[in-house]
Amino acid sequence: xxxxxxxxxxxxxxxxxxxxxxxxxxxxxxxxxxxxxxxxxxxxxxxxxxxxxxxxxxxxxxxxxxxxxxxxxxxxxxxxxxxxxxxxxxxxxxxxxxxxxxxxxxxxxxxxxxxxxxxxxxxxxxxxxxxxxxxxxxxxxxxxxxxxxxxxxxxxxxxxxxxxxxxxxxxxxxxxxxxxxxxxxxxxxxxxxxxxxxxxxxxxxxxxxxxxxxxxxxxxxxxxxxxxxxxxxxxxxxxxxxxxxxxxxxxxxxxxxxxxxxxxxxxxxxxxxxxxxxxxxxxxxxxxxxxxxxxxxxxxxxxxxxxxxxxxxxxxxxxxxxxxxxxxxxxxxxxxxxxxxxxx
Amino acid sequence: xxxxxxxxxxxxxxxxxxxxxxxxxxxxxxxxxxxxxxxxxxxxxxxxxxxxxxxxxxxxxxxxxxxxxxxxxxxxxxxxxxxxxxxxxxxxxxxxxxxxxxxxxxxxxxxxxxxxxxxxxxxxxxxxxxxxxxxxxxxxxxxxxxxxxxxxxxxxxxxxxxxxxxxxxxxxxxxxxxxxxxxxxxxxxxxxxxxxxxxxxxxxxxxxxxxxxxxxxxxxxxxxxxxxxxxxxxxxxxxxxxxxxxxxxxxxxxxxxxxxxxxxxxxxxxxxxxxxxxxxxxxxxxxxxxxxxxxxxxxxxxxxxxxxxxxxxxxxxxxxxxxxxxxxxxxxxxxxxxxxxxxxxxxxxxxxxxxxxxxxxxxxxxxxxxxxxxxxxxxxxxxxxxxxxxxxxxxxxxxxxxxxxxx
Numbered sequence: 001x002x003x004x005x006x007x008x009x010x011x012x013x014x015x016x017x018x019x020x021x022x023x024x025x026x027x028x029x030x031x032x033x034x035x036x037x038x039x040x041x042x043x044x045x046x047x048x049x050x051x052x053x054x055x056x057x058x059x060x061x062x063x064x065x066x067x068x069x070x071x072x073x074x075x076x077x078x079x080x081x082x083x084x085x086x087x088x089x090x091x092x093x094x095x096x097x098x099x100x101x102x103x104x105x106x107x108x109x110x111x112x113x114x115x116x117x118x119x120x121x122x123x124x125x126x127x128x129x130x131x132x133x134x135x136x137x138x139x140x141x142x143x144x145x146x147x148x149x150x151x152x153x154x155x156x157x158x159x160x161x162x163x164x165x166x167x168x169x170x171x172x173x174x175x176x177x178x179x180x181x182x183x184x185x186x187x188x189x190x191x192x193x194x195x196x197x198x199x200x201x202x203x204x205x206x207x208x209x210x211x212x213x214x215x216x217x218x219x220x221x222x223x224x225x226x227x228x229x230x231x232x233x234x235x236x237x238x239x240x241x242x243x244x245x246x247x248x249x250x251x252x253x254x255x256x257x258x259x260x261x262x263x264x265x266x267x268x269x270x271x272x273x274x275x276x277x278x279x280x281x282x283x284x285x286x287x288x289x290x291x292x293x294x295x296x297x298x299x300x301x302x303x304x305x306x307x308x309x310x311x312x313x314x315x316x317x318x319x320x321x322x323x324x325x326x327x328x329x330x331x332x333x334x335x336x337x338x339x340x341x342x343x344x
Numbered sequence: 345x346x347x348x349x350x351x352x353x354x355x356x357x358x359x360x361x362x363x364x365x366x367x368x369x370x371x372x373x374x375x376x377x378x379x380x381x382x383x384x385x386x387x388x389x390x391x392x393x394x395x396x397x398x399x400x401x402x403x404x405x406x407x408x409x410x411x412x413x414x415x416x417x418x419x420x421x422x423x424x425x426x427x428x429x430x431x432x433x434x435x436x437x438x439x440x441x442x443x444x445x446x447x448x449x450x451x452x453x454x455x456x457x458x459x460x461x462x463x464x465x466x467x468x469x470x471x472x473x474x475x476x477x478x479x480x481x482x483x484x485x486x487x488x489x490x491x492x493x494x495x496x497x498x499x500x501x502x503x504x505x506x507x508x509x510x511x512x513x514x515x516x517x518x519x520x521x522x523x524x525x526x527x528x529x530x531x532x533x534x535x536x537x538x539x540x541x542x543x544x545x546x547x548x549x550x551x552x553x554x555x556x557x558x559x560x561x562x563x564x565x566x567x568x569x570x571x572x573x574x575x576x577x578x579x580x581x582x583x584x585x586x587x588x589x590x591x592x593x594x595x596x597x598x599x600x601x602x603x604x605x606x607x608x609x610x611x612x613x614x615x616x617x618x619x620x621x622x623x624x625x626x627x628x629x630x631x632x633x634x635x636x637x638x639x640x641x642x643x644x645x646x647x648x649x650x651x652x653x654x655x656x657x658x659x660x661x662x663x664x665x666x667x668x669x670x671x672x673x674x675x676x677x678x679x680x681x682x683x684x685x686x687x688x689x690x691x692x693x694x695x696x697x698x699x700x701x702x703x704x705x706x707x708x709x710x711x712x713x714x715x716x717x718x719x720x721x722x723x724x725x726x727x728x729x730x731x732x733x734x735x736x737x738x739x740x741x742x743x744x745x746x747x748x749x750x751x
Contacts, residue, residue, distance in 0.1 A: 058712070065712075067712040067713065068671065071398055071699075073398045096398075277740065279736060279738070282364065285360060285364075285723065286361060286363075286364030286720075286723070287360060297742050297743070298742030298743035298744075299743060300743065301745075302742055302743035303741075303742060303743035304742075304743070306742075307737065307738040307742055308737040308738070309735070309737075310734065310735050312734070312735070312736055313732075314730045314731060314732045315730065316725065316726075316728060316729065316730050317361070317724070317725050318723070318724045318731070318733065319360075319364050319720055319721060319722070319723055320720070320736060321366070321719070321720040322718070322719055322721075322740070323716065323717065323718040325669070325716045325717065327392075327714065327715075328708055329389070329706070329741070329744045330388075330741055330744065331387065331388055331741045332370065332386065332719055332738065332741075333350065333386045333387070334348050334350045334383060335347070335348040335736055335739055336345040336346065336735075336736075336737045336739065337345060337346055337724070337737075338733075338734040338736075339724075339726075339731045339733055340731070340732040340734060341729060342726075342729055342730035342731065342732060343729070
């Protein structure tokens, strides 16, 4: 039987967006034919002359993006063209690659991604107009409905960032024994790169303008219990930047390993729904916990929202517990309880 | 309605029927009584992480702000100088293959780096020139920890009761510039400087030395000062505000977190934390660091093998648990492996990758990953009789938005 992922593996339309940043914030919309449980991938490449950019956020309504691989950065990207006045020709710049992913909760045909970079990036004193940011986005379609994807923390994320002489190879290696794995590579060679057979190009090959050139490309490989290696050779003298990462799916009929049982909020829920606070209680003196009950933290400006739960049963010894992971300035001072003493 | 007040930190007792108060990624701030607010305390989110630099190799084994106001970092086996724009410049290589913490200090002219081996390295602060520590006298034997006092750089000599020093304002050595920790026979584990005194921290006991200015060797043991605790975790030792914090061991046992100040050692851990630590497979790998934000000075103690992190708020005396969520939602220890304050920021180095993060209380993710906050309340009882719970209202801020954060 083929791997469920290999059988389902397909690529939805994807595209590359390129932005010249002046204020550190950019957004763009894109069309994509995604079904529920598809995996949406965003690769971000940014380049500048001096200040390594720091990504502050990557947001999209209805989607919750998480960074899939640790960022790779290089300080020796070639800068062949200069900014037009000739002053920077032949110097090198800096560049950074990041790979993010989100699970598509319901079918969608398009989305708008907004991302912001830190102020140091947009105020590069050397040449404030010489930054570029490029998004590559793609979608892995046909994933199994109802089975969210895990990112397997046990799999290595490999980063290569090096100066490569013409024809010299940068190598990214994966080693996985997981039965059903989608390997991803975000490659950013300074010139045309070559990839081994078997990898599928999701999207890529764009070239940004005046800043140090970055040409991000996103590749994918469905794998089942293999050790995969990849070598990308570099046509020019300069740095190559590569990020590898892996997503692990769940085979048909298998159970997903994300549920928190009765011991806490479902971990996937806690990660993917940012605006909630969960109440749990223990009626056995702190040993086990009830199923969590969530309510919204009120939305923007909903300061008057009362975070209340009603009809909570009875107990001789109860411990309440609140959990949240909203990326918001929160403060907890305690709680009020309305109780009625029983007779026994 | 009756109020459930939260005034303390984490306290999950040996048996949860006594207390099950988990306090995760939150710290307690008490209100001045004179302010007259109805709630005497609030729990605030601990600081998030924003990546500011990325070294090609991890883990980040040490961060140090030298007296030339430059940040130095060890990522993997390479020492970097990191500029104001957070750009790393590789200076040189140290012992390959190690991942344990390193120690750095400087005498105003030269930075010295030690990594627990018999070697050391130096950087001329004016030029960032890197070189191995060269000692024709053969007396330098490497160290786990280097510190500075009165123009001298101080080193523990691993596996001995001895410490040694450089000569004044130079990374040169005198074969007589060493001394034994002598009040008890245990080996010297590490050392630290606080209040212009050297704390020689052994396996089970500690003694204090000071600069007497004597001609043959400038340091002497402080008479009649003896601390009946040492440390079981050499990297747990951290100093702030003339006090030393460590995971203690003595001739009676181990696993109490202590503050040493004014020749007194004070237990700052509680039964709940001590019971927790006793359940860890290893505590000798604990790494301690101190930093401050929003007026709270913290002692951050992380346990790599147990994959747990605890945070002591020195200002309030309360403990919290810290955890980082991986992409699958599982809890692990906080990302910080070391800390420093430089360029107006508190920065921490990652225990796995080469990332250096800004610790920012106005950021509510760990470099994009959600941070789980959790707080359990005290037990609610009514003389063994049942209580019917009609309503629970959390006294918690709602409707907020994440603030724009400056780079």
